[in-house]
Amino acid sequence: MELGLSLGDASKPFGIMDKSREVVTTTKGVGFCMALSIGSNLIDHQQTTEVKKTKPSSDEDRHQISALNDPPIQLNLLPNTPVLWPSSDNGSSEGGSSGQMGRGFDVNRFPNSVEDTQEAVSSSPPNSAASSFHQMDFCMYTSTGSLGRHMRDLVADGGVGNNEVVDAERTSSRASDDDENGSSRKKLRLSKEQSAFLEESFKEHSTLNPKQKLALAKQLNLRPRQVEVWFQNRRARTKLKQTEVDCDHLKRCCETLTEENRRLHKELQELRALKASNPFYMQLPATTLTMCPSCERVATTTTTTTTTISNTDSTDPTSKANGFSLTRPRFYPFSQAQNHTQASTTSRDHVVKHVEK
DNA sequence: ATCGCGGCGCACTTTACCTCA
DNA sequence: TCTGAGGTAAAGTGCGCCGCG
Known part of the structure; x- marks a missing residue:
């Protein structure tokens, strides 16, 4: 499953589409990929998520989840969930x-x-x-x-x-x-x-x-045959229940991602409306996002008028669903961004301080 | 290296038994 | 009390894999 959003320069190829990434899914594991890309003039950011479910079985090595091409932020949407039988x-x-x-x-x-x-x-x-x-x-x-x-x-x-x-x-x-x-x-x-x-x-x-x-x-x-048959049937029951657990888990993942997709589409519409009402909005100098490696806060690194502020939204209730640890920059509409201008400056200074160290 | 054989696990199916409406 | 449907566990069957001689 791949979710992508793009805003701004439509001619710019969408980030996640031109990179060969495979998310191999088997009955043992599944991968999800989510990306958010906003035009290069403003923000060009890409995120991917990898879903990996650990299993207690010995054939865990069958899981093949792709290695991502150095994503800016590695997201783990699923917790390590050891399957505990009821x-x-x-x-x-x-x-x-x-x-x-x-x-x-x-x-x-x-x-x-x-x-x-x-x-x-x-x-x-x-x-x-x-x-x-x-x-x-x-x-x-x-x-x-x-x-x-x-x-x-x-x-x-x-x-x-x-x-x-x-x-x-x-x-x-x-x-x-x-x-x-x-x-x-x-x-x-x-x-x-x-x-x-x-x-x-x-x-x-x-x-x-x-x-x-x-x-x-x-x-x-x-009889030894009875013991052997019992263990065979027991393994079969274990596998069947594991499959059911996996299925339920995937359903919850799908629901969560669907909700996230809906929310991102809403944000996209807000940004498009903002762009339409503000002709100069997209003509500002390029703003580069920098993430502080120490505290993972995101801040702009140019001194232009800040029109887009991002921060690390680690309290997103959606991202917390099912124990997900979703770290995703939030992009506020202009009205909200104005309220965050000072915070952005603070973040920028914060990053500079860390870099100077 | 190849082949045949036996053991084992697994997937699928059948069958016997149990529960419940 | 009887009965049939549905669920479940025990067991049968066939196939593939692997080690060994």
Whole structure:
């Protein structure tokens, strides 16, 4: 998106149009370019903005945002916005089986070897949240099948020990494997604890090496394939939500820039009206804008009658929208400029003082 | 350097299950 | 209580990439 305004010498090529600049947009990032150019006799100023959104993903290097050709002022329209998932994400989506708990049956089964599991998972930080899950009992729930109902009844009656449960669950697992080979497949909803554990593991590393996968599978009484599928689906959900966040962000950017464009057009009309009512307005000697590198204040450097005053408008409410840091010189109409004449002189002296230093 | 193979991740899809009107 | 629509998670499928022999 490129926004340009031009006032004054229409024959002068518009600044941003004759420079090869590319703003490459991908689904990971987007660039915006905004420029304001006013005729050379009065002001010739160009600004560009670059929008860059940081992402926590490792493929940030895919972002290709153009390097600008030494713009007078570099504007960063978007803050560094680390994407934070809503807290509900952790609990609602993956923990969605909570509502199914009551419908399932409990087939508690302990890991075959806790030591093996901990050894393999030991790659995680010792103080990680996942560590607290190491001794947790996990359950498998299913809501269908005569075996499931039978198991639920057994557990509810307390007439079955852990070993019996383990055997029954293994039978269920074999049945599931048979289903995989057969015509139908039964879905096993992960328990809340299993989902929470997988979620904690995902926070530490979004991908698993074979050792970690086996360890998780053993610890959660799942097949390695199930752990692998869960991580794949989890990554897909993460990417989907990231896309939604990006989309919302771009919508807000578009709205902000549209409003800024509307405001600049209004200013342009005011300046054109001023030019029409003041024939000598544009025939003044060239005025050069100088920005003080120390304080970034803008001031004229000629001693002619000041008809245009600019200052750094860092309090523009529009520019503050969405946390933007927009530093843009404001150009006042003549009536307002008269009120700023003294301020301009002060600014000029201010710049001279800095230069003399 | 090339080829075949296996493993892995990803995009897309299917399917089973759940919720709710 | 039944039912169908819609949502979601688990799982299947196909493809491309990469490392290895």
